[in-house]
Amino acid sequence: MHRRISEYVVESLIKLSGLLVIILIFLLFLFLLKDSLSLFGIYPLGKFLFGMHWLPISEPPRFGVVPLFLGSLYVTVGAIIICVPVGIASAMFIAEVAPKSLKHVLKSLVEILASIPSVVLGFIGIIWLGPALRNALGLTTGMCGLTGSLLLAFMALPTIITIAEDALVSVPRSYKEAAFGLGATRWQTLWRVILPSASSGIIAGVMLGIGRVIGETMVAMMVTGNSPVVPKSILAPLRTLTATIAGEMGEAVSGSEHYFALFAVGLVLFVITFIINFIADAFLRRARK
Amino acid sequence: MAVKLTPVVIALTMLLLAGCGKSVDPNQPAGFVQIKGSDTIVNAVQKVSEEFMKDYPYVFVAVTGGGTGVGIASLISKTCDVASASREMKPKEIQIANKRGVFPEEFVVAYDGIAVIVNKDNPVHKLTIGDLHKIFTGKTTNWKEFGGKDLRIVTLSREVSSGTHMYFKEEVIQLGQKNSTEEFSAQTLLLTSSQAIVEEVVTNETAIGYLGMGYLSERIKALLLAKDEQFYLPDVENVIKKTYPLSRPLYLYTDGQPKGATKLFIDFALSPKGQQQFKETGFVPVGATVAQKDQ
Numbered sequence: 320m321h322r323r324i325s326e327y328v329v330e331s332l333i334k335l336s337g338l339l340v341i342i343l344i345f346l347l348f349l350f351l352l353k354d355s356l357s358l359f360g361i362y363p364l365g366k367f368l369f370g371m372h373w374l375p376i377s378e379p380p381r382f383g384v385v386p387l388f389l390g391s392l393y394v395t396v397g398a399i400i401i402c403v404p405v406g407i408a409s410a411m412f413i414a415e416v417a418p419k420s421l422k423h424v425l426k427s428l429v430e431i432l433a434s435i436p437s438v439v440l441g442f443i444g445i446i447w448l449g450p451a452l453r454n455a456l457g458l459t460t461g462m463c464g465l466t467g468s469l470l471l472a473f474m475a476l477p478t479i480i481t482i483a484e485d486a487l488v489s490v491p492r493s494y495k496e497a498a499f500g501l502g503a504t505r506w507q508t509l510w511r512v513i514l515p516s517a518s519s520g521i522i523a524g525v526m527l528g529i530g531r532v533i534g535e536t537m538v539a540m541m542v543t544g545n546s547p548v549v550p551k552s553i554l555a556p557l558r559t560l561t562a563t564i565a566g567e568m569g570e571a572v573s574g575s576e577h578y579f580a581l582f583a584v585g586l587v588l589f590v591i592t593f594i595i596n597f598i599a600d601a602f603l604r605r606a607r608k
Numbered sequence: 609m610a611v612k613l614t615p616v617v618i619a620l621t622m623l624l625l626a627g628c629g630k631s632v633d634p635n636q637p638a639g640f641v642q643i644k645g646s647d648t649i650v651n652a653v654q655k656v657s658e659e660f661m662k663d664y665p666y667v668f669v670a671v672t673g674g675g676t677g678v679g680i681a682s683l684i685s686k687t688c689d690v691a692s693a694s695r696e697m698k699p700k701e702i703q704i705a706n707k708r709g710v711f712p713e714e715f716v717v718a719y720d721g722i723a724v725i726v727n728k729d730n731p732v733h734k735l736t737i738g739d740l741h742k743i744f745t746g747k748t749t750n751w752k753e754f755g756g757k758d759l760r761i762v763t764l765s766r767e768v769s770s771g772t773h774m775y776f777k778e779e780v781i782q783l784g785q786k787n788s789t790e791e792f793s794a795q796t797l798l799l800t801s802s803q804a805i806v807e808e809v810v811t812n813e814t815a816i817g818y819l820g821m822g823y824l825s826e827r828i829k830a831l832l833l834a835k836d837e838q839f840y841l842p843d844v845e846n847v848i849k850k851t852y853p854l855s856r857p858l859y860l861y862t863d864g865q866p867k868g869a870t871k872l873f874i875d876f877a878l879s880p881k882g883q884q885q886f887k888e889t890g891f892v893p894v895g896a897t898v899a900q901k902d903q
Contacts, residue, residue: 374791376768386794445804450811459814460762462797540800545767548794556797566800570677570769572684572704 397468441541486520639869645679676771746793
């Protein structure tokens, strides 16, 4: 009897935690939506979504989200191009190629990489990476999208490596043995057998990495220059969605037009991450079939 | 595990409570003053508050920066006692404040010149306000035009939460005309602190930025500026004589007439001892007459 009650209590607690997550996300969305909708009462939605100028303190203010959206897009795509191949290759090396002693060292180094505070990376970007890129590529300033992409790629690497490595290691041993048995080389086994069967886990890792990149604020704010301009290339200064919220929230008086505009930017960010997660989920389900 | 942790938790709780147990001398003023706002004078206000806490050991003063806009927004939402500002409050802000039952009271605590800085290797050493206008609105984009090298100009600005940004926009971008629709060039980098502007100027030969006089150092070069013909260096003397074209007062704002610990702090900041701290951090103290008028 006693056991039954405790089981019931535990079961309901677990159910409650599950529900809590759903409720929290739903409330978060409602909260963002409510404050964003207040903006569209005073500022037209079309001008917000398709406006090319972000001038929040001018008279009259203009809240065009396009430059910010493109800024985030450029930095994120740049970071993905850099970190996904490198991350997956590192994971393959750690999981399948490296000798055991090296494996442990590498794994703990990756964990240390994950624990570097983003503000420290931003600092390195301002003092060292930015000027170095400017000299190497002959740019007018090192505060540009590429500096941000490189640092953000660096931040996403540990996430991708750790999860992809776990996925590779958990591929059943029998797959490998069967491949070897059929006369496949080590490379063929790794590339054609292990990698495809671990693909769902790897994609999950990549998506989490992308989530990290798109949501990262401090680094983006410190090194990308924050110019609210439609960026011509990744080598130009740009302003991300996250940096805009962080940089301007402090001075926006709650209840003002500017304040609601920042919430609307937050909503855009929320929708983007939602779509990314949705795509990741679809991929995962397809991979499982 | 829980049993083992208990003594630790008790010890930690006691440590935390130890600070609260500090006995207060009933004959001395006690309290807490939260100051938020301008990045330009955050170092000066910090120094004033350190001196203040030596005189009033039972009053604790906390100072944070973030920009004038941050301070004013906090004053309006009542999350600070004093807002420091490098610009006047806008009528729109006062209106919002009044609506929420906050009635800002203004105190001028010091004067400041805004220095325009470039890299030490930049041969340009003086510009007119008209030149600055062309540079920062993006109408002129090469240093060649001003006798410098054939390099593209990189303009640096503070974020929109900065009072210095607002002042610079009004005086240089809009040239003092309130209804002007001119904007900073979209290429302008918006940096989050004055120190970030210093770092970029130190490493980038093509950069030009602006900041409060208190941030000037050996590592950067301040330009001589002119409104008409005569060029002046941003220094204390030229700001006092008002010959330097970009100078402005710095403010502290309180909600209504200051009371208690907040009043003590404002009085201290305007006293000769407080003013001395502003002077030491590179600002221009207000004259005794001005201080009296404000009280």
